[in-house]
Amino acid sequence: MVFSKILLATHKVPKTIVTNDDLAQIMETSDDWIQSHIGIKERRMSLEGENTSQLATDVALELVEQTNTKPEEIDLIIVATFTPDSLAPATAAIIQKELKAKNAWAFDLNTACSGFMSALSTADKFIQSGQYKKVLVIASDVNSKMLDFKDRTSSVFFGDGAAGVLLGAGDQPQVIDENLYTVDDQDLIYSGRVNTIDDLSVDNYPSIGAFHQHGRGVYQQVVSTIPSYIESFLAKNELTVDDIDYYVTHQANLRLIEKLAELIHQPIDKFSRNVEYYGNTSAAGMAIGLAQLMNSEVDLTGKKVLLVGFGAGFTYGCVLLQF
Template identity: 50%
Template sequence: METFAKITATAGYVPDRIVANEELAELMDTSDDWIVAHTGIHTRHYAMNQENTSDLSVQVGQKLIEQAGIDAEEIDLIIISTITPDSLTPSTAAIVQGKLHAKNAMAFDLSAACAGFVYAMSVADKMMRSGLYRHAIVISAEVNSKMMDFTDRTSTVFFGDGAGGALLSQTDDAAQEFLIDEKIETDGTGATTIHSGRVNPITHISADNFPVTDAFYQDGRSVFEFATQTVPVQMRELLSKNHLSGNDLEAVICHQANLRIIEKISDTLGVDMGKFPHTVERFGNTSSAGIPLTLSTLEHADKPVLLTGFGAGLAYGSILIRM
């Protein structure tokens, strides 16, 4: 018997600490007017007092389990998409599995930057189709604040912390299958456009060697061009393949990079901005968490929903889903 995966719950979480543009303007040469004009962002949330990526993930995981009405021990699979893990090892997913008491779940991290949720949902779909997994949790969680250079206004003003995710359950009803179609790509020639957490190899053996990571960096102009020129082509191709127009969609949820980018994609595709839910004004750019955070605010979806993520790699992907 063929098996599929359906979405049974979505949830989001942001830390309590709200950081307004004016607070960042005290640290660097910027202003509320400049940030709003260029990004549309008014506030973002920061994880403080030892709250880390796994903690944000657990908050989402608990909500998903409660909404789905299942026990944590029924979870078979946990995928955490993040570029800001608690540590390189153990995986953030393993920590989350332990904190959720999901003792029967296989757990691992996935790194695809701001396209991470789309990538992770695609991977989860293939694993669920095997018939080996009954319930899977897919969470994107980021504590971007810990990777910022607070002297760099070109990056820091964009980013916030948060998490979001979905719980998938096995079904044998093809009409309930969440994944309609997908188009996922990588362009490694753009690998230097965005980077974070690089650790250089040693040059000599010395007692004072100690690993040091670099802060987040992006080439803003190149990122804007990639997001507004390359990404819409992929979105249009996926819609065309499935004989869909903007009117056939309930919503288009893009990576919450920047409100101006989302507006430009809307204009390029010729799809009304009213079809594009957005949370970037309140939460900032939460990397891979932006799509599921926004998805969790969608009250209903009688029509297909298009999710599109894009970020470092360069990684970009679009999936058509049904809720």
């Protein structure tokens, strides 16, 4: 049987650093308040025209170049995003063109902040089918273009970024197990709502709504659901939380990651973290965390890594990796 294997992981972020003091210049907030409440010190924002597809293309180019993969060898490109360049064409199709990956099928996948985990799980199935040999899985979000900067309860959280992996075929499973859920809570987090028209008029023109989240509701949903879910997922695999070497979660905010670590009685050093300096990069945050872990000095041979995602939908789940 054929299994998927991560050949390489990498990440890219925009050049512009936006500090908490920068945000305090345009809204009623402060560095002390932001750091104490959500643990974010700064974030990167696409203020030089870097759109979702550009960040994702930069990731894709590095993945193929560093693995000596020819673009025409890529069979499939999956992009996890909820801030696409446009509703159509898919951001993945733009990457396919820029990469000159002429043999690749390309599509976007949207489960918001859970997107990378969902895309990786999807790509794993394509590899297992035997029909697809090399698959790019990229999470890319330019959240800044969807923010209402008058809404300080949301806008202080977010940054922009992209990360991804190149999957190839292997003879040993690296994705050991997964479990993904969607529950009925569409008003907890939403973005890009498009209104219908009320009448037939030449004055009608499409408009799109800004990102919005109910911060306290998100926090309560996560802390009441995710810890027990992690434990039950691991128990199904005859594992405990202590058996996991590293946790890579959605980078919602530092305080929430710290709370998850506390609730499952694990040291925070086992959690990959980038939210302090990149902000909440939505689907990209988990992918950045995995890339940073894989490119660190840590020897992952034989290690177990648990991906833990949660986001709008409300979606959540786990993917267990064995390196």
